Amino acid sequence: MAIRNRSDLAKFLRSRRERITPEQVGLPAGSRRRTPGLRREEIAVLAGLSPTWYTYLEQGRDIRPSPDVLESLARVLQLTEDERRYMYLLTNGQTPPIQPNGPDPSGTPMMRRLIGLLGDVDYPVYGGNLYGDVIAWNQATVRWYTDFGRLPAERRNMLWWLLTADEARRRIVDWTDDVRDVIARLRIASAARPWDQRFSDRISMLHRASPEFRGWWNDHDVRGQHTRPRRFRLPDGTEETLQLVVMRMTDGFNSMVVHVPPGREASTITEALADAPVEPGALR
Secondary structure (H helix, E strand, C coil): CCHHHHHHHHHHHHHHHHHCCHHHHCCCCCCCCCCCCCCHHHHHHHHCCCHHHHHHHHCCCCCCCCHHHHHHHHHHCCCCHHHHHHHHHHHHCCCCCCCCCCCCHHHHHHHHHHHHHCCCCCCCEEEEECCCEEEEECHHHHHHCCCHHHCCHHHCEHHHHHHHCHHHHHHECCHHHHHHHHHHHHHHHHHCCCCCHHHHHHHHHHHHHCHHHHHHHCCCCCCCCCCEEEEEECCCCCEEEEEEEEEECCCCCEEEEEEECCCCCCHHHHHHHHHCCCCHHHCC
């Protein structure tokens, strides 16, 4: 297991242990507890593990839990499916693929062409990669978010914009919830690529730039990619909710994020693709 993943696994297990109350697992609460949540020994006993061995896990030592052990911990710690997946990624996702560490560009040209076709759609459509970099966008994205073309290339990142731009706090109504959700998805994505220096550099950059990121990153919340609503505050002060639908490219590295208003199916986007002419000026 990579050193970074051992450390993250230790912190994650500790954070999940501290949120479980004795009552949740059928133990008496007592009145002499000095720390929140359960003790290490209690987790170990409930999971059928040696207390010493479990302590080693929380200390970040180089040991390799079996799938049976991971399932026991997921059960005792009452992990969500996303949290369970994240724990597995930290433990077993350390083998690099044959491809190099950098971005896989194979799906990028097609993604740019598709978004170019959607230049006249009234709602945002943008393309990004695993790091959250915004690679291509239509004109509606400029109106609802910002003009990413005005940002330096290394700052064209959705999480960076959300955390550092005053404009983001004005436009995104549920700013705190949305940012925490993006951070939780960054954590689970980075766990799958512990060898990837670009993830490490991005996380370090966000640590330096944002006190909110430092605090929320240390909460160790994790969440997989999912369809979700986002509330926007428009320049005239009105609010509108759009559904964010993620469409993955076949390269597995890039995806398109399509914003759909309530009452309309995502299929309306594909209908627009069938009718829209290609406008080279809309490609970015």
